[in-house]
Every structure is written in structure tokens, then in C-alpha cells.
Amino acid sequence: MSDNAVSAAPLEPPVPTQKPIKTTGLHIGEAEPGCRKVDPILIADGVRRTFGGLTAVDVDHVEVPRGAITALIGPNGAGKTTLFNLLTGFDKPDAGKWTFDGRSLAGVPAYRVARMGQIRTFQLTKALGLLTVMDNMLLGAKGQTGENMFRALMPFLWRNQEEENRAKALDLLTRFKLDTKKDDYAASLSGGQRKLLEMARALMSDPTLVMLDEPMAGVNPALTQSLLDHILNLKSEGMTVLFVEHDMHMVRHIADWVIVMAEGHVVAEGDPHEVMRNPAVIDAYLGQHHDEDLGEDQSAEAENVSAIKELLDDER
Amino acid sequence: MDWGAIFGNAAVELISPTTAAYALAALGLAVHFGYTGLLNFGQAGFMALGAYGYAISILTFGFPVWGAFLVGVGASVIFALILGIPTLRLRADYLAIVTIAAAEIVRLLFTTNTFASVTGSANGLSGYKNEFAALNPLAEGSYGFGPFENNAYDTWLRIVAWSIVILAALFVWQIMRSPWGRVIKGIREDEDAVRALGKNVYAYKMQSLIFGGVLGTIAGMIFALPRAVVPSNYQTTLTFFIYAILLLGGAATVLGPIIGSMIFWVLLSFFSGFIARAVEAGWLPFMTSIQGGQLRFILVGVAIMLIVIFRPQGIFGNKKELAFVR
Numbered sequence A: 001m002s003d004n005a006v007s008a009a010p011l012e013p014p015v016p017t018q019k020p021i022k023t024t025g026l027h028i029g030e031a032e033p034g035c036r037k038v039d040p041i042l043i044a045d046g047v048r049r050t051f052g053g054l055t056a057v058d059v060d061h062v063e064v065p066r067g068a069i070t071a072l073i074g075p076n077g078a079g080k081t082t083l084f085n086l087l088t089g090f091d092k093p094d095a096g097k098w099t100f101d102g103r104s105l106a107g108v109p110a111y112r113v114a115r116m117g118q119i120r121t122f123q124l125t126k127a128l129g130l131l132t133v134m135d136n137m138l139l140g141a142k143g144q145t146g147e148n149m150f151r152a153l154m155p156f157l158w159r160n161q162e163e164e165n166r167a168k169a170l171d172l173l174t175r176f177k178l179d180t181k182k183d184d185y186a187a188s189l190s191g192g193q194r195k196l197l198e199m200a201r202a203l204m205s206d207p208t209l210v211m212l213d214e215p216m217a218g219v220n221p222a223l224t225q226s227l228l229d230h231i232l233n234l235k236s237e238g239m240t241v242l243f244v245e246h247d248m249h250m251v252r253h254i255a256d257w258v259i260v261m262a263e264g265h266v267v268a269e270g271d272p273h274e275v276m277r278n279p280a281v282i283d284a285y286l287g288q289h290h291d292e293d294l295g296e297d298q299s300a301e302a303e304n305v306s307a308i309k310e311l312l313d314d315e316r
Numbered sequence B: 001m002d003w004g005a006i007f008g009n010a011a012v013e014l015i016s017p018t019t020a021a022y023a024l025a026a027l028g029l030a031v032h033f034g035y036t037g038l039l040n041f042g043q044a045g046f047m048a049l050g051a052y053g054y055a056i057s058i059l060t061f062g063f064p065v066w067g068a069f070l071v072g073v074g075a076s077v078i079f080a081l082i083l084g085i086p087t088l089r090l091r092a093d094y095l096a097i098v099t100i101a102a103a104e105i106v107r108l109l110f111t112t113n114t115f116a117s118v119t120g121s122a123n124g125l126s127g128y129k130n131e132f133a134a135l136n137p138l139a140e141g142s143y144g145f146g147p148f149e150n151n152a153y154d155t156w157l158r159i160v161a162w163s164i165v166i167l168a169a170l171f172v173w174q175i176m177r178s179p180w181g182r183v184i185k186g187i188r189e190d191e192d193a194v195r196a197l198g199k200n201v202y203a204y205k206m207q208s209l210i211f212g213g214v215l216g217t218i219a220g221m222i223f224a225l226p227r228a229v230v231p232s233n234y235q236t237t238l239t240f241f242i243y244a245i246l247l248l249g250g251a252a253t254v255l256g257p258i259i260g261s262m263i264f265w266v267l268l269s270f271f272s273g274f275i276a277r278a279v280e281a282g283w284l285p286f287m288t289s290i291q292g293g294q295l296r297f298i299l300v301g302v303a304i305m306l307i308v309i310f311r312p313q314g315i316f317g318n319k320k321e322l323a324f325v326r
């Protein structure tokens, strides 16, 4: 049947169309968990969050280097999303302090964090379904005069700004290949397109730090390529990127630095090629299955294990 | 059967001040529920504050009309703050619980004998119309035509009531297509996403609660002007009628609440006229005229159900939106 044509689609990992230029020399001293960075944009100290008896996050010290792409990886339940929530003010830690661009963020509400230029996306995409794609984008723009209730009634005060934002949104949408959808409801987009929209929307505010929680999850390989390109573009435009990702191939291709979390702790840090060989990382992913035969095991760990085996093979 | 009288009485409701009051209260709910996604089940409480705020200011304190108006509006702003400060940070359902309870508390406070000298207790208040009538620029006489013919006071009341409704509708229409309205609609869809984009969601929800509440309060004043202020008028059923009107017209629309209110009142009047006469003529031998009075609500309910089943987005709602209902 002609269906075979579909399953014959290339299965090799998508590679960014441009060759990523890796930023190096980001850290000071040994590449160990919590190591200092030459120019950190985000510094967290003693951040801890427990849910009942479970310690979801317990990070002694971590620094995110400025102007680079940092990947945050770790097995399911490692605490990556929880750490994102804490750093962006969406959740309150039991203890700890952290600074962004030298300003303390502890206790700062999420919307203020975003206004400071630290913008995040969500693991479970949050497109605003019954708003058009264009309205989704416009909502991302900062400092809008017309968002004040009283000025909203006087369109002449904000019409020019609105036009500027619209032009900027259209430009971003074109880059993300969503321009033809601009008047559709966001609810009508596919899962992958929503990821793209959420990322494009985050860029409307010209952030300094973009935090992406699994930006590639559920995105097909063709779209993944353009997403990777977009992330690389963010760096070349001077933004800092921190992203969570499970696909190790992607991490290796675009990340300049990798932070590995397991059971709430930062267990390793380093250059993406080095870090994969770190025994602590292998431990984190393999866990107690280290020496077991994985032939029949269909669990999530098994997938992690095969992923890391694949990578180790690649490295050789 | 006197069909002329039945239709005539129904037509009267088309532009009656009560219809205007319900339209305005439903417009306030459209701001709350349709645009912001706030589940306010206490619109009757906002209306009661308007009616009592106005009546008490005039009767007890001898305020002028504008002063009484401002007292009512001020009371509802305070009411909205009291409701919103503890609940707007919580999930949507909490606001629903708190508003339904708070509106009942307001009504019971106006009913209790403790404040009878000011509130009139269960008998309510009357005799506050002269101040408003004194502002009437129309000469004595009769205005309009057919079922819409009224004396000077009633015409004046209709002009004021519908002018307010039209102004409020234009206001809502303008503000909802502004960037402010975009944030508000974004909050309805997903408030965390809006927060992540740097908007102070809590402040916006509060503004919306106050704005829609003030519309409800002004509606309460219009509602009070053709009748007396009686606490039993402000029960939770009033809120539900206004929700019915809102869903009938379309929740996130400006014209929906207005046309919805007209349809609601015209139908109600038509059925009550029809049933009363049908009972009289012996068409419904199993029914007394008191039972007939209840039957009209059943028939209106059925009519609204039919509209909602066959046009679930409401009369003015956007059909496309329904494809994505979660």
C-alpha cells in the first residue's frame, strides 16, 4: 500500500540546518555540579521544594551562563519542571534564594519575573485557544499602553504601538511559519504548531533569558529542525537559553552547556560531549538497572537506558 | 381570546426599564463570565447594593440623585474588593462559592429587623422616586405609540435606562477590543500563560470583577426605579435568570445580554398573558390561576432550553468557538 511511503520517512535524528557554533570557556575550574561560571545570568542557592515527604528539588548551587544555550536534562521526575516553576515564581520553595541578572528573585511574583526579561514556556503547552494566533502574539508584547483599563478606552493612545507590535508579531510568525494561521484560533493549531506559537509569543517581549520546558516534545522531525534553528537564532541574537529536553541528540547538537538533575539534585554539569561520559549521569539514568539485562523491560527507565547507550555508542 | 392584549403586553416588555436592568446586569456578567471566566454567582447581591444604596441615600440621608448613584457604585466597588481579595488568587470555583454566599448575606442583612429603620426590613423601601422624577425635562403628557405609549415619568425612565444600557454596551465593546480586553480574554483561556507573559493577572481579575459588578449595581438602581425595593427580589434565582439571559444571548458578546433580556421578558410576559387567559377561558381545566403563574416560568425554561440546544453558543455567540470547547 502507499501507506508505506509514510513509514519510510527518515528516522535518523534531525540535525539543525545550520552548523551550531558552540560557545566554550563558560565555567571556572572543574566542570563539577554547581561549578562557577565566567558570566552567570542566573544563580540559585540552596533552593529546596518538598511535596509532602518527597523532595522534588534540592539544589545547593547552580549557575546558568549568559549568552549560551544550556540544557537541563535528567530522568522523568528529576525535578526539572519544578525547578523551572521555582525560578520563574510559579511555585514557592521551602528555602533558598536566587538571582537573575544580579537582582534577587526570591518571593517575586511570576509576572514581575517575566517583566524583568526572564520568560518561560510550559511543558504542557499553554496556547490561548479561543484567541487568534495574532492575539496570542500581541499578548506577549511588553509595556503596552492599552493594557491599562482607562487608556484602553482611548484607542488613539495605543494605536501606533499596536501597529508596531502587530508588525513585529507578523515578522516572528513568518519566521515560525505560522503567518498563514494568524487569524485562526490558536485552538485550531496542531500540538507542534502550538509549541512554535508559545515560543514565538515568548519572544515578543525581547527577553534576556528564555526558559523552554521540553520545546521539542511531540513535535515532528521537520518542525524540530526549524525549532532547533530558532533556538540557535536566539543565541545569535544575544539571548540566553535554558531548556529542558529528553532527546540527547538535540541536546548534544545545540547545547553549549549541560546541567544534569536526578532526584532533585544537580548531579553533573559540563560540556555536552563530556557530560555524557560522566559516571554520575550514567548512574542517574540507569539507576539500579545498571547491570540488569534490559531485553524485556519496557519501562521508562529502559528508554532512558537505551537513549544513553545510543549516545555512548555515538561518541565512540 | 384577546390576542391583541397578549401581544401588546408582551411588546411592552421590549423596552421596559426592567428589561433594561436585566440587560445591564447580564452585560456585567458577560464581563465576568463570558470575557474573564470569573464565575460570579452573586450578581443579585451587586444589584441589591445598587437598589438599597440608592434608596437609602435618598430616604435616610437626603442625597441628590447623583450622590445616591455614587453611593451605590461605591458600595459595589467595596463589595467586589471584599469578594475578590481573598478569592481571586484561588481557583475559579472559590469565587463562585463566595459570591453566592455573599449575595445571600447582603440580602439577609437588608431583610433583618435589626436595621429596619433604615432598610425597611422585609417590607423594603419606597418613596424615593421624586428626586429622579424632578430631573425629568419632559412636559406632562403622553409619549410614544401603541404598546410603547407612556406618561412623562415612564418615558423619562425608559430614556435614561436605555441610554445607560447603550453607553455601557459601547464601553464594553470598546474595552474588549483593546489590549486590556485581550489580556482579560487571555486570562479566561489560561491565566498562567498570561502571567508568564508578564501581566498582573490578579489586578486584571479584580478590575473585571469591579467593572462587571458596577454594571450590576447600576442595573439594580434601574430595576428599583419602577417599583419598590424589596429584599426578596434579590434572591439567587435573580442571578440565575441573568445567567439564563446571558447564555441565551451569547456569553462573550455585547449584544447578546441585551437581546437576550428582551427575548426573556417578552417570552415571560407572553406566556403569563397567554396562560392567564387560557385558564380563564377554561382551556386548562386542571389548573388554577395561581398554578398558571408558575407555569410561565416552566414554559420560559423550555423555550430557553430549546434555544440553547439548537444554538448552544447563544444567539450572538461565535459558532466557530464551539468546535473547541474543552
Ligand SMILES: Nc1ncnc2c1ncn2[C@@H]1O[C@H](COP(=O)(O)OP(=O)(O)OP(=O)(O)O)[C@@H](O)[C@H]1O
Pocket: A051, A054, A055, A056, A074, A075, A076, A077, A078, A079, A080, A081, A082, A083, A123
Ligand atoms: N504539585 C505537585 N504535587 C506533588 N508532587 C509533585 C508536584 N509537582 C511535582 N511533583 C513531584 O516532584 C517530582 C519532580 O517533578 P517534575 O515535574 O519537576 O519532574 P521533571 O523532571 O520535570 O520530569 P519530566 O521529565 O517527566 O517532565 C516528581 O516526583 C513529581 O511527582
Ligand SMILES: [Mg+2]
Pocket: A080, A081, A082, A123, A213
Ligand atoms: Mg517536566
